[in-house]
Structures are given as C-alpha cells and as structure tokens.
Amino acid sequence: MIAVSNLAFSFGPKAVFSALNLTVRRGEILSLLGPNGCGKSTLLRLLRGNLRANGGQITWAGIPVSEIPAAIMARKVAVVPQGMQASFPFKVKELVAMGRYPHRKNLLSFADREDQRVIRRALAMTDIIGLAERPVTRLSGGELQRVLLARALAQEAETLFLDEATSHLDIDHRLELSELLVRLNRELGTTIVQVSHDLDLAAAMSQRILLLNGQGEIAAEGAPGAVMTAENLRRVFRVDVKVEENPYTGAPQIHPLLSGVVPRLETAKIHLICGGGSGTTLLRRLHLAAAELSAGPLNEGDSDEVLATALGIPLVRELPFSPYSPTALEETAAMVDRAEILIIATQWWGAGNLACLELAETALKKGKTVYLLGTERGRDYTDGDAEKKIAILRGLGARSVENEELLLERLGRKAL
Amino acid sequence: MARLLLFSLLLFLLVPCPAGSTEFTDAVGRRIELDAPPQRIISLAPAVTETLYAIGLGAKIVAATQYCTWPEEARQLPRVGEYADPGLENILLFRPDLVIASADMNRPALVERLTELGIPVYVVYPRNINDALATIRALGELGGNSTAAEKLAEDIEVRLARLAAKLAGQNKPGVLGTVMLDPLTVAGPETFVSDIISRAGGRNLVPPGPSRYPAWNDESLLTTDPDVIIVTNHPGQPDPTLYFKRWPQLRAVQAGRIIEINADWIHRPGPLMILGIETLARALHPELDIEVPK
Amino acid sequence: MKVQSGAKTAWIRRAALLLLPLAALAWSLAAGSLELSWSELAALLLQGPGDGIEQTILWRIRLPRALLAALVGAALSLSGTSFQAVLRNPLADPYLLGVSGGAALGAVAAISLGFTAALVPPLAAFIGALTALALVYLVARAHSCSTHTLILSGVMVGSLAAALLLFLLWRAPSDATRQAVFWLAGNLSLATPGWLAWGWIWVGSGFLLLWACAPQLDLLTQGEESAADLGLNVARTRLLVFTLAGALTACAVALAGLVGFVGLVIPHICRLLWGPGHRLLIPLSALFGGCFLMIADAIARSVYAPAEIPVGVVTALLGAPFFLYLLRHKGDGL
Known part of the structure; x- marks a missing residue:
C-alpha cells in the first residue's frame, strides 16, 4: 500500500537515510525498531508527507505522497503522536472531536450527530468516557496518550501511525492498547505502523518488524521470530540479549544481559598506555567498571590526557608534543609495577614513545599480564623497530585482543 | 605653629568668597558665585535671551538656542541646539563664564553636569507674571546692569497697573x-x-x-x-x-x-x-x- | 471549578452576556464632561438628533465614539485571540508581530513629513502595519514559518521600526512629537465619524471570516504537526488567519492609535470563562473586547473631565486586576 524506494533524507548536513527501500502492506501491523536517533519518527513523518524527502519516492497506492493534500491524507492515515504537552484547556471530548475534521460537513463545528456516535465509540474503546468533560490540561501523561489515541480513532482512517504512543502508559493500559490495536487490525483491517521502544510488545503484536541501525539502514526485516535474534539486537543496540520464546504466545522475548553492559572489575589493578584517543573507550569503560586504573605517560592536552584528568585517574604527564622523558618513563615504570595488568592501546609508534614497549617487556618478565589492543598493524615511524619489539612481546606472552568489547569481556572473565 | 597653620587654613576655607566675587541664589535655590560681571553668556531659554537684549546685555551673549528669535540680532547668534537637549560639548566650546538655563525646559542633569565642569549655571523658573518681573530684575543684577533691568520691569509694571485700572469692575x-x-x-x-x-x-x-x-x-x-x-x-x-x-x-x-x-x-x-x-x-x-x- | 457547574451560574452568565453590551453602551453614552442622568439620557435618546448642545454631544460625539470604542475593542480582541491560537503563545498580542511598530512608524512618518491632514496618518498607519506584517511573514517563510521564527522576526521588525520611529521623533519639531506621542498612546477622540461605517464593514467581515475559521483555529492550537495530521493545510490557514488578524489590527490602529492591553488580555479572560473552543471564543471575545473598551473609554473621559486621560491607562488599570483575580482562581485555564 505504501511503497518507499531509494528514499534519501537529511537534516542539514546530517544524512538520516541514504537509500531506503521498504513497503507497508495493507492490513499488516508493522513495527519500526532501532536505537535512539536512527530516524524512526522521521521515517513516519516522511511516509505521511510531513517532511519532504531529498530523493527517492514514496507512494500511497501508486500516488506520490507529495501530491496528496493534507485533507485527503488525514482520511488515509491517523497519527497518534508522542505525548505532547497540552497548552489549551480543551475538554477531552472536544479534543477527540477534532479527529472528525477531515470528515467535516458543517462549516462551524467539528461534529454532527453522526460524528458524535463515532466520537463516543472512540472514547469508549480507549476507556476515557469518564474523562470526557475534563480539560486536557489536567490529565496525566498516560491519560493524554489515550485521548490522542481516541482522537486518531475518531479519524476513522484505514491506517494508523503510532509514534511511541505507548511510552507513557502503565503496563495494564499498554497491554490493553496493544490488544485494541490488534483487534482493530483484525476486525477492520486497519493497517498499523508503529515506532516503539518496547521490544517485547512489538514482537508480540507485530506481523512484521523493521529493524533500523544507527546509520538509518535496514538491519533486518521480516517476521518477529526472524528479526529478533540475539545477533541482530546486539548489532543494532550494542547490548547482549538473550532471546527466548514466550511459552504462552510463541513470540520472541528479549532479556538484556545486564552484566554484559558494565562488567565489575573492582579487584583488577590496571595500567593503560594510550594516547591520541586510542584509550578513550577503555578509560571510560574501565572507570565505570570501578577498576583500579592508572595511565601514562600522556602528553598534556592529548585527548586521552584530558579525559583521564577529568575522570580523576592517576597518570604520568609529559609536556605537550614532547618525547617521553626518562623521568616520565621512570614514574610510569613504578605505576606499572603496582599494577597487575598492562594494556597497550597506543596505535602508532615513533622514537618518542617507543620506550613504552620496553616497559611492557619488563612487565612481562615480572610476570604481569600484558594486552595489546588491535590486531592490525599500527602505524610505525621507527623503521620497523616497533614491529620487532611487538613481536618480541608476543613471544614473551603478550596477548592481542581485537577490540575493546572483547578485551573487557576477557578482563571480566578473568576477574570472576 | 602647626596648629596655627591649620587654623589659618580652616579660616581660609571658611571665608565664603574672596574679595570681588558676588554670590547669587537662583530660582531653584542653587548658589553660584561670580568674580566679575559675566562677559560670555549662553542663554538656554528664549525669554532669557529677550530679556538680556532688552536690558542692553545682548552683546555679551555668545550663543543661544535655535528658538531664540527675538530681537532680530538674536537670530544671528550661534546655536547650541534645542532647549530640550543642548549639546554639552557645544556649550563648552563657547567657553562661557555663565550659562542661564530654565527649570521648565532644561533637564536638571544638564545643569548638574555643567556645574561639575566648573561652569556657573543660573536657573530661572518664572511661572507667572510676577515671577517673570523678578527674573528680569535678577538677570539685571547678574549681568551687572540692574538699572536697565529695573527700568524695564518698572515700565511693564506701570503698563500692567494702567491696564488693571481700566479693567476694574468689568x-x-x-x-x-x-x-x-x-x-x-x-x-x-x-x-x-x-x-x-x-x-x-x-x-x-x-x-x-x-x-x-x-x-x-x-x-x-x-x-x-x-x-x-x-x-x-x-x-x-x-x-x-x-x-x-x-x-x-x-x-x-x-x-x-x-x-x-x-x-x-x-x-x-x-x-x-x-x-x-x-x-x-x-x-x-x-x-x-x-x-x-x- | 465551582463556576463550571450549576444551572444558576449558567443562567447568570447568559443574562450577563445579553445585558453587557447594552449596559456598556448606556454607560458610555452617559459619561463625560456633560453629566447626564439616566432619565435625561433616555429623554435625549427618545428625542433623536438635534441642534441643542446636549443632543449634539450625545448624537454626534458620544454615540460615534462609543461605537468606535466597541469597534476597536472588538477588532483588537479578535486579532489577539487569533494570534494566540496560531502562535500557540499566551503572550501573543495584536502588536507582537511588528504590527504596532509598523503602524506607529507609518503614522509618525506621515506626521513628521507634514502630512497632518486628518486622513493621512491613519492611512499611513494602516499601510505601515500591513507592511511590517508582510515583512515578518516573508522573512519567516524561509523557515516554513515556524512560530518561533515568526515571533522572533516580528520582534526584530518591531525593534527596527521603533529605532526609526525614535529617530523621526528626535528630529521632529516638538508639536509633531506631541501629536505623534498622543497618537501612539492610543486615543479614541481622533477618528472622524465618517470612518466609522467603513470600520464596521471592515471589522464585521473580518469577524465573519475568522468565525468561519473557528475549527481551523482549534486545530492550530494543537501544534503544526498535529494540525496537519488532522487534515489541515497549515501554511495556507496560517497565512489566512494572519492576514485577517493583521488587517483587523491595522484597522484598529488606524482608527485609534495603539490601544494596549485589550488584545492581550481580553482573549485570555474569555478563554478562562468560556473555554478555548473558537466557535464560542471568536464572537464572545469580540463582544467582550468591544464592551470593555467602551467602558474603559467612558471612564477615561469622565474621571478628570473635561480633561481626558489616555484610555490605555484605564484598560490596564481595569483589566490587570481582574485578570490576576481570574488567574488566582482558575489559573490552569491558560
């Protein structure tokens, strides 16, 4: 029913979508999932023509969206927005009556007798008849969301767009609303496209799921069971999850593995040699993991130095843009001595920092664990001296680790 | 000895005005001192300009406002601006030894600034005919030509009295x-x-x-x-x-x-x-x- | 919320609505330098127009002036209501979008250029107001007329006009300045009765068109996106409402100078009393604004009669405490 081909869209210089293709089929429930900022709400806006695409085409039953006037579009699709702040004290029934605007016959009013029946049914279906006379400025966030849903229902459109429309609801109303949507879909054939953060609920009620990654690309698309895999979710949301089948509904159920997010490393004594941003992630994550951390040597003003200082991590400082002096190296050697683990995150080597590799050699000889971050060859400005040293370190038992995630995982396992 | 010195210093400070200087109190109660009759007057009000000309002091006016249009000679005077806001710098450029302002027209802040800069400012404030007559006499004393001023004021008073007599009982x-x-x-x-x-x-x-x-x-x-x-x-x-x-x-x-x-x-x-x-x-x-x- | 329920209060409200315009008109006709008792007023009204001084005052001065006050009050209140809905900003008033600045600049430019014939300053004000509004709209259109851009560019155009205005006043002779200031402060004694009929036609048609836009105004209060989702052509509707409200303001300014307060607060008072639905709000705020200005003008003319105090002083002195009282008791209605 809605066909999107080669959609391109950007906010100023920031590209949101570059070549998106997708179709919404008549009568389906489609959920758009993805991390914050991936463009789910933007996609909904593009689909209904509230935003103009920079390239590609969006058609409704073959008609380009840009050629459909607002009044016609409002009869095709009703939108339940993210909870908005009500600023004019309309009564609930007045606000719901606004949904009749696209069907309006009378110049001055929203609703005639026939419309009143539709409005009452919308109020009933969303369980807000009791609130009908209440000003919308006096509603809780959840109540307001139900009012906005009722307004969308009163629009009697064949399609319903929900933009995180359940985020403010209590669990009972959230489930109830999901059931309502499923029923609308089953009985009236209403097509439903929803943006959601509730993975479980989306998996339970959707016929199809579209998983967007942080770059606005489709990471996976298809039936909930096929899309909601641990692998897909880890790729898109960067968390480890366990996916089980709900024993009652058969829908996939997602359990985030909290320990995977922040390992606890209270007991680990770690020294980090880094620079030029190579240690940014590790400094932050190890700090969060409560490890006993030291770092250096670092040139003043280096981005890693700034971060380590901000986090209050003990470190050895060197003058800006200078090779590491013997004094700095001595201090560092003392720090490495106190640590149990040495991590070398530095990615390029020159005459100025080559001495760090000797520190690592000493540490290995003293029986400490040494990790080398990154398996690819770093940049070497020492005519191969650094590479030889690194080979020696490997020979002495230094371990190479591909990326920060894996390193943290290993450290965590070791700590346990 | 030191005490004596201090005492004489105090005495010197307490003496209100050295020989030759005269003290005047203007219409708003400010006191000003003039060492000698002023020679370079700036008038900031048309009525003052008219009065000064009428009592023979017109030659001593160095500048006036653009509304000072009587007598004919007054039109030739250099202008220091409108009476609402004559330019401070403009006034200083004429190196006046007396500025005559009007409480009706000039802002107190202007008077204040001029006084700070060491220029004597005399403020007139005539609200009725009697005030105006008193102002004429005061300007005469200020400019060192009381005789002419007295004559002008008296002349007006005589004409007023003659008129009052005619109008009595009407x-x-x-x-x-x-x-x-x-x-x-x-x-x-x-x-x-x-x-x-x-x-x-x-x-x-x-x-x-x-x-x-x-x-x-x-x-x-x-x-x-x-x-x-x-x-x-x-x-x-x-x-x-x-x-x-x-x-x-x-x-x-x-x-x-x-x-x-x-x-x-x-x-x-x-x-x-x-x-x-x-x-x-x-x-x-x-x-x-x-x-x-x- | 006790006002909301109860047949008795509803009845009182309805009766008040019927009586208010009559009472305001009667008061406005009775008040002034020449004191008239109610019976004298009734007798004079029955007598019809004539040459006597009382008849002249009543029929040729007070009646046109009361009608002018009603007209200006209604126009300002209507445009305030519309601007507040379109901009979703409770501080929006008819003068917010540079309209006052433009109008003032137009009028003062005419006065200081020496075009002081009775017709010219109001016409220049009218043109100035619409020019400012058009400028604001054109600038904001580059950013699809988001309300923030509109308000900001309105304020900027207003400041620009104010600067030019100060310059004109600074170099104008003092008579022209006084004339301009008097006009800027808002005054109902300046309009010639001949304008009244045109004013009523203008404001009347503006009112009818805005009333026909009542559902659209309701939708606009829900924000641009929601309004569009509900099927409203937001850009077109907003341009229409702007033009109507701007034309009403320009008319009011041309007839009476800058009468403040009415357009800002009367819509709020009506919204507090009768809710935000524009189907009721549009006619009621016109009615209420008209009555309010008639009464305020009657007071302005009579407190220090035969001298007259600026009507803007009276509107603020009367309206602000009433508004504060309403805020205290029904404050969430905003």
Whole structure:
C-alpha cells in the first residue's frame, strides 16, 4: 500500500537515510525498531508527507505522497503522536472531536450527530468516557496518550501511525492498547505502523518488524521470530540479549544481559598506555567498571590526557608534543609495577614513545599480564623497530585482543 | 605653629568668597558665585535671551538656542541646539563664564553636569507674571546692569497697573487658551498663559486637574462653550478657523471670537509678555479701546 | 471549578452576556464632561438628533465614539485571540508581530513629513502595519514559518521600526512629537465619524471570516504537526488567519492609535470563562473586547473631565486586576 524506494533524507548536513527501500502492506501491523536517533519518527513523518524527502519516492497506492493534500491524507492515515504537552484547556471530548475534521460537513463545528456516535465509540474503546468533560490540561501523561489515541480513532482512517504512543502508559493500559490495536487490525483491517521502544510488545503484536541501525539502514526485516535474534539486537543496540520464546504466545522475548553492559572489575589493578584517543573507550569503560586504573605517560592536552584528568585517574604527564622523558618513563615504570595488568592501546609508534614497549617487556618478565589492543598493524615511524619489539612481546606472552568489547569481556572473565 | 597653620587654613576655607566675587541664589535655590560681571553668556531659554537684549546685555551673549528669535540680532547668534537637549560639548566650546538655563525646559542633569565642569549655571523658573518681573530684575543684577533691568520691569509694571485700572469692575469673559489643536491641548490654571488671561481681564475656563496642559476632546469643548478661544499659529497645525467651524454651536464661533495671538507673546515670560497681555485685553474688551504700542 | 457547574451560574452568565453590551453602551453614552442622568439620557435618546448642545454631544460625539470604542475593542480582541491560537503563545498580542511598530512608524512618518491632514496618518498607519506584517511573514517563510521564527522576526521588525520611529521623533519639531506621542498612546477622540461605517464593514467581515475559521483555529492550537495530521493545510490557514488578524489590527490602529492591553488580555479572560473552543471564543471575545473598551473609554473621559486621560491607562488599570483575580482562581485555564 505504501511503497518507499531509494528514499534519501537529511537534516542539514546530517544524512538520516541514504537509500531506503521498504513497503507497508495493507492490513499488516508493522513495527519500526532501532536505537535512539536512527530516524524512526522521521521515517513516519516522511511516509505521511510531513517532511519532504531529498530523493527517492514514496507512494500511497501508486500516488506520490507529495501530491496528496493534507485533507485527503488525514482520511488515509491517523497519527497518534508522542505525548505532547497540552497548552489549551480543551475538554477531552472536544479534543477527540477534532479527529472528525477531515470528515467535516458543517462549516462551524467539528461534529454532527453522526460524528458524535463515532466520537463516543472512540472514547469508549480507549476507556476515557469518564474523562470526557475534563480539560486536557489536567490529565496525566498516560491519560493524554489515550485521548490522542481516541482522537486518531475518531479519524476513522484505514491506517494508523503510532509514534511511541505507548511510552507513557502503565503496563495494564499498554497491554490493553496493544490488544485494541490488534483487534482493530483484525476486525477492520486497519493497517498499523508503529515506532516503539518496547521490544517485547512489538514482537508480540507485530506481523512484521523493521529493524533500523544507527546509520538509518535496514538491519533486518521480516517476521518477529526472524528479526529478533540475539545477533541482530546486539548489532543494532550494542547490548547482549538473550532471546527466548514466550511459552504462552510463541513470540520472541528479549532479556538484556545486564552484566554484559558494565562488567565489575573492582579487584583488577590496571595500567593503560594510550594516547591520541586510542584509550578513550577503555578509560571510560574501565572507570565505570570501578577498576583500579592508572595511565601514562600522556602528553598534556592529548585527548586521552584530558579525559583521564577529568575522570580523576592517576597518570604520568609529559609536556605537550614532547618525547617521553626518562623521568616520565621512570614514574610510569613504578605505576606499572603496582599494577597487575598492562594494556597497550597506543596505535602508532615513533622514537618518542617507543620506550613504552620496553616497559611492557619488563612487565612481562615480572610476570604481569600484558594486552595489546588491535590486531592490525599500527602505524610505525621507527623503521620497523616497533614491529620487532611487538613481536618480541608476543613471544614473551603478550596477548592481542581485537577490540575493546572483547578485551573487557576477557578482563571480566578473568576477574570472576 | 602647626596648629596655627591649620587654623589659618580652616579660616581660609571658611571665608565664603574672596574679595570681588558676588554670590547669587537662583530660582531653584542653587548658589553660584561670580568674580566679575559675566562677559560670555549662553542663554538656554528664549525669554532669557529677550530679556538680556532688552536690558542692553545682548552683546555679551555668545550663543543661544535655535528658538531664540527675538530681537532680530538674536537670530544671528550661534546655536547650541534645542532647549530640550543642548549639546554639552557645544556649550563648552563657547567657553562661557555663565550659562542661564530654565527649570521648565532644561533637564536638571544638564545643569548638574555643567556645574561639575566648573561652569556657573543660573536657573530661572518664572511661572507667572510676577515671577517673570523678578527674573528680569535678577538677570539685571547678574549681568551687572540692574538699572536697565529695573527700568524695564518698572515700565511693564506701570503698563500692567494702567491696564488693571481700566479693567476694574468689568465683567470677565470666559476664555479657553489653546496650546495646540491636534491633539486639542489647553492651558490649565497653573500656567503662564492662565496668568496672562487673568491680567487681560479674562477668566480661564480650564479647571484644575492632574495635568497642567490637559488634552481635551470635542465634548469638553462643547460643554465648556467658552466666550473666547485663544489660538496660536504653528506650522503643521490645522487652520484654527476651519477647526472650530466644525461646531457652529459654539458661542465663540458664532461671535467670531477666535483670537489669534503671537505664541511668543503669551508663552514666553520675557519683556514681550506685556504685548500679549495688552493685545488680549484689547480683544477681550473691545469697548474699552485699549492701546497696544507698536 | 465551582463556576463550571450549576444551572444558576449558567443562567447568570447568559443574562450577563445579553445585558453587557447594552449596559456598556448606556454607560458610555452617559459619561463625560456633560453629566447626564439616566432619565435625561433616555429623554435625549427618545428625542433623536438635534441642534441643542446636549443632543449634539450625545448624537454626534458620544454615540460615534462609543461605537468606535466597541469597534476597536472588538477588532483588537479578535486579532489577539487569533494570534494566540496560531502562535500557540499566551503572550501573543495584536502588536507582537511588528504590527504596532509598523503602524506607529507609518503614522509618525506621515506626521513628521507634514502630512497632518486628518486622513493621512491613519492611512499611513494602516499601510505601515500591513507592511511590517508582510515583512515578518516573508522573512519567516524561509523557515516554513515556524512560530518561533515568526515571533522572533516580528520582534526584530518591531525593534527596527521603533529605532526609526525614535529617530523621526528626535528630529521632529516638538508639536509633531506631541501629536505623534498622543497618537501612539492610543486615543479614541481622533477618528472622524465618517470612518466609522467603513470600520464596521471592515471589522464585521473580518469577524465573519475568522468565525468561519473557528475549527481551523482549534486545530492550530494543537501544534503544526498535529494540525496537519488532522487534515489541515497549515501554511495556507496560517497565512489566512494572519492576514485577517493583521488587517483587523491595522484597522484598529488606524482608527485609534495603539490601544494596549485589550488584545492581550481580553482573549485570555474569555478563554478562562468560556473555554478555548473558537466557535464560542471568536464572537464572545469580540463582544467582550468591544464592551470593555467602551467602558474603559467612558471612564477615561469622565474621571478628570473635561480633561481626558489616555484610555490605555484605564484598560490596564481595569483589566490587570481582574485578570490576576481570574488567574488566582482558575489559573490552569491558560
């Protein structure tokens, strides 16, 4: 029913979508999932023509969206927005009556007798008849969301767009609303496209799921069971999850593995040699993991130095843009001595920092664990001296680790 | 010895003015000292300029405002700006030894600044005819020409007394003194114009109120229905005859008693005010055959 | 919320609505330099127009002026209501979008150039107001007329006009300045009765068109996106409402100078009393604004009669305490 081909869209210089293709089929429930900022709400806006695409085409039953006037579009699709702040004290029934605007016959009013029946049914279906006379400025966030849903229902459109429309609801109303949507879909054939953060609920009620990654690309698309895999979710949301089948509904159920997010490393004594941003992630994550951390040597003003200082991590400082002096190296050697683990995150080597590799050699000889971050060859400005040293370190038992995630995982396992 | 020195120093400081200097108190109670009669005067008010010329001190004026238009020589004087905001720098450039300002027109802040800069400022504040006469005499003393000033003041007083004698026992027509027509603004009882009206044998019909120059509407005009309406001619203002012709019911319109008088004669508390009074008296009481010298 | 329920209060409200315009008109006719008792007023009204001073005052001065006050009050209140809905900003008033600045500049430019004939300053004000509004709209259109851009560019155009205005006043002779200031402060005594009929036609048609836009105005209060989702052509509707409200303001300014307060607060008062639905709000705010200005003008004319105090002073002195009282008791209605 809605066909999107080669959609391109950007906010100023920031590209949101570059070549998106997708179709919404008549009568389906489609959920758009993805991390914050991936463009789910933007996609909904593009689909209904509230935003103009920079390239590609969006058609409704073959008609380009840009050629459909607002009044016609409002009869095709009703939108339940993210909870908005009500600023004019309309009564609930007045606000719901606004949904009749696209069907309006009378110049001055929203609703005639026939419309009143539709409005009452919308109020009933969303369980807000009791609130009908209440000003919308006096509603809780959840109540307001139900009012906005009722307004969308009163629009009697064949399609319903929900933009995180359940985020403010209590669990009972959230489930109830999901059931309502499923029923609308089953009985009236209403097509439903929803943006959601509730993975479980989306998996339970959707016929199809579209998983967007942080770059606005489709990471996976298809039936909930096929899309909601641990692998897909880890790729898109960067968390480890366990996916089980709900024993009652058969829908996939997602359990985030909290320990995977922040390992606890209270007991680990770690020294980090880094620079030029190579240690940014590790400094932050190890700090969060409560490890006993030291770092250096670092040139003043280096981005890693700034971060380590901000986090209050003990470190050895060197003058800006200078090779590491013997004094700095001595201090560092003392720090490495106190640590149990040495991590070398530095990615390029020159005459100025080559001495760090000797520190690592000493540490290995003293029986400490040494990790080398990154398996690819770093940049070497020492005519191969650094590479030889690194080979020696490997020979002495230094371990190479591909990326920060894996390193943290290993450290965590070791700590346990 | 030190004590004696200190004492003499104190004594020196306490002595109000060294020999030759004279102290004056101006109309707002400020004291100023002049070592000798001023030779370079700046006048910031037209009435002051007129008075200074009338008492023979015109040659000592080095600059005046752009509204100082009488006598003819005054038009040739260098200008220091409008009276609302003469430029401070402009004033200093003329190296005056006395600035005469008007409390009605000049901001106190300007007077303050000039005093700070060491320039003596004398402030005049004439609110009625008697004040104006006193101001003439004060300016005479200030400029070192009291005789001429006394003569001018006395001359005006004599003419006023002669007029008062003629007007004694006469009925007083109700007068509305307008200041401008669009918007219709009239002179209230606490104004100089009001004193002019009463000296000329009229009765100001504007009641006391919160504003000295209140704004009136057509209804007030019709309700008050004055015997005589005084108008002054300004560029940019409606033609008075046409303006009042809209209301033929008015007695002043029916009797043709819309009197136009030179604004400078009735608004400026200077030597010309007597002309304004006599002209108005003649218009208010045509039967008395009052003379107005040319 | 006790006002909301109860047949008795509803009845009182309805009766008040019927009586309010009559009472305001009667008061406005009775008040002024010439004191009239109610019976004298009734007798004069029955007599019809004539040449006597009382008849002249009543029929040729007070009645046109009361009708002018009603007209200006209604126009300002209507445009305030519309601007507040379109901009979703409770501080929006008819003068917010540079309209006052433009109008003032137009009028003062005419006055200081020496065009002081009765017709010219109001016409220049009218043109100035619409020019400012058009400028604001054109600038904001580059950013699809988001309300923030509109308000900001309105304020900027207003400041620009104010600067030019100060310059003109600074170099104008003092008579022209007083004339301009008097006009800027808002005054109902300046309009010629001949304008009244045109004013009523203008404001009347503006009112009818805005009333016909009542549902659209309701939708606009829900924000641009929601309004569009509900099927409203937001850009077109907003341009229409702007033009109508701007034309009403320009008309009011041309007839009476800058009468403040009415357009800002009367819509709020009506919204507090009758809710935000524009089907009721549009006619009621016109009615209420008209009555309010009639009463305020009657007071301005009579407190220090025969002198007249600026009507803007009275509107603020009357309206602000009433508004504060309403805020205290029904404050969430905003």
